[in-house]
Amino acid sequence: MRTTTQFLLEDPTAFKKKLFKWSAQFHEIAWLDSNNYPQTASNFEAVLAVEAFTALKTDYHGAFDQLKEYQEITKDWIFGYLSYDLKNDLENLNSKNFDGLKFPDLYFFQPQKLILVGKDKVEFRYLKMVDAEMVSDYEEILEPDLDSKTISSEEKNELSPVRTRISKEEYLQKVSEMLKHIHRGDIYEANFCQEYYAENKAIDPSTVFQNLNAISSPPFASFLKLEDYYLLSASPERYIKKDGNKVISQPIKGTARRATTEEEDQKIVELLAKDPKELSENVMIVDLVRNDISRVAKKGSVHVAELCKVYSFKQVHQLISTISAELEVGCTPVEVLKATFPMGSMTGAPKISAMKIIEELEESKRGLYSGAVGYFTPEGDFDFNVVIRSILYNANSQYVSFSVGGAITSRSIPEQEYEECQLKAKAMLEALGP
Numbered sequence: 001m002r003t004t005t006q007f008l009l010e011d012p013t014a015f016k017k018k019l020f021k022w023s024a025q026f027h028e029i030a031w032l033d034s035n036n037y038p039q040t041a042s043n044f045e046a047v048l049a050v051e052a053f054t055a056l057k058t059d060y061h062g063a064f065d066q067l068k069e070y071q072e073i074t075k076d077w078i079f080g081y082l083s084y085d086l087k088n089d090l091e092n093l094n095s096k097n098f099d100g101l102k103f104p105d106l107y108f109f110q111p112q113k114l115i116l117v118g119k120d121k122v123e124f125r126y127l128k129m130v131d132a133e134m135v136s137d138y139e140e141i142l143e144p145d146l147d148s149k150t151i152s153s154e155e156k157n158e159l160s161p162v163r164t165r166i167s168k169e170e171y172l173q174k175v176s177e178m179l180k181h182i183h184r185g186d187i188y189e190a191n192f193c194q195e196y197y198a199e200n201k202a203i204d205p206s207t208v209f210q211n212l213n214a215i216s217s218p219p220f221a222s223f224l225k226l227e228d229y230y231l232l233s234a235s236p237e238r239y240i241k242k243d244g245n246k247v248i249s250q251p252i253k254g255t256a257r258r259a260t261t262e263e264e265d266q267k268i269v270e271l272l273a274k275d276p277k278e279l280s281e282n283v284m285i286v287d288l289v290r291n292d293i294s295r296v297a298k299k300g301s302v303h304v305a306e307l308c309k310v311y312s313f314k315q316v317h318q319l320i321s322t323i324s325a326e327l328e329v330g331c332t333p334v335e336v337l338k339a340t341f342p343m344g345s346m347t348g349a350p351k352i353s354a355m356k357i358i359e360e361l362e363e364s365k366r367g368l369y370s371g372a373v374g375y376f377t378p379e380g381d382f383d384f385n386v387v388i389r390s391i392l393y394n395a396n397s398q399y400v401s402f403s404v405g406g407a408i409t410s411r412s413i414p415e416q417e418y419e420e421c422q423l424k425a426k427a428m429l430e431a432l433g434p
Contacts, residue, residue, distance in 0.1 A: 080108030193405030254319030
């Protein structure tokens with residue numbers, strides 16, 4: 001179905017910058033960037049998918065069945081997102097909190113133009129197009145004056161400050177309520193989040209994304225433009241990846257700040273690696289993910305390849321675990337997502353009880369935040385991130401939103417949880433500017 005052409009790259013980093021700017025002319029954009037992070041096990045340095053040939057957009061009712069049908073009929077590359085509220089398609093749950101963004105619950109598209117950037121080459125895979133068009137696009141991307149082209153007509157509105165949906169006092173009270181549930185034995189752990197937002201705030205999504213990506217340079221950065229819906233994501237976390245009959249999931253739980261000196265930074269790493277609260281957060285979610293994956297895995301194949309390993313990013317240190325498994329024969333790609341979604345790192349344990357309590361205590365509908373963005377290949381493989389450290393934008397209503405949160409356990413101290421949220425919010429606030 002796709003015509004393929006390759007070009008060698010002398011400077012992949014420079015090419016990626018030009019490629020991202022070139023993409024701005026299209027109505028549908030999916031940009032995924034590993035930022036050369038050495039430990040992502042990503043198949044590509046970056047991927048660009050643009051210009052929808054077909055698409056699937058729906059609310060949560062029957063969403064996974066529709067996605068399964070779309071993926072199997074298309075048998076091609078498809079890119080898009082799963083919102084957190086697809087939980088309502090999987091369990092008897094609801095989402096009644098305030099929704100300022102109003103994104104569809106699920107949105108995927110089949111791109112006419114697909115560009116895969118490797119370490120020393122770029123591959124153009126176009127749908128029903130001739131080689132000449134790929135050569136023409138490649139030459140256009142390399143044009144020296146591309147940097148000067150206008151990429152957005154929107155003007156920034158500096159009069160709309162970013163605010164929190166709940167006050168610090170309300171946050172501390174809600175964490176205390178969450179702790180009561182834990183002490184009663186309703187749950188062991190839950191991810192509790194709060195929203196930062198701005199109304200009537202026009203932004204240039206491309207510029208804000210580049211700001212955010214420069215600040216964090218994470219391994220699972222993504223930029224989505226689907227109609228008026230934008231995602232600007234600097235996610236450090238992989239939700240799940242399928243390669244043949246093997247899957248891996250890499251939940252993050254446990255966060256510590258970066259220091260200004262190497263000596264202090266190393267001490268923080270050592271403290272994080274043995275912090276009882278942070279370790280217990282991670283281990284509980286590892287157990288949950290193992291249980292989820294076991295529903296679709298061959299018996300005895302679920303394996304914890306890494307447990308609570310410290311990974312360092314520009315902004316923070318994180319504890320990451322890696323769970324792998326072999327899939328049962330005949331298990332479809334969407335069945336894997338249904339068995340494991342929403343991801344354990346963004347819910348809690350037990351998962352369903354945690355999601356119910358989250359809904360009661362949070363004030364905003366999560367939507368795409370704590371959902372996933374990624375792609376399917378024609379062979380049915382996939383790779384999805386976790387939508388955290390991300391800015392969401394509805395260009396039609398000029399509503400800007402991002403959320404931050406953390407795992408609440410019996411060892412949690414509300415004031416410290418609030419400080420962790422402030423640490424996580426810092427990059428998004430900086431990227432948005434005044």
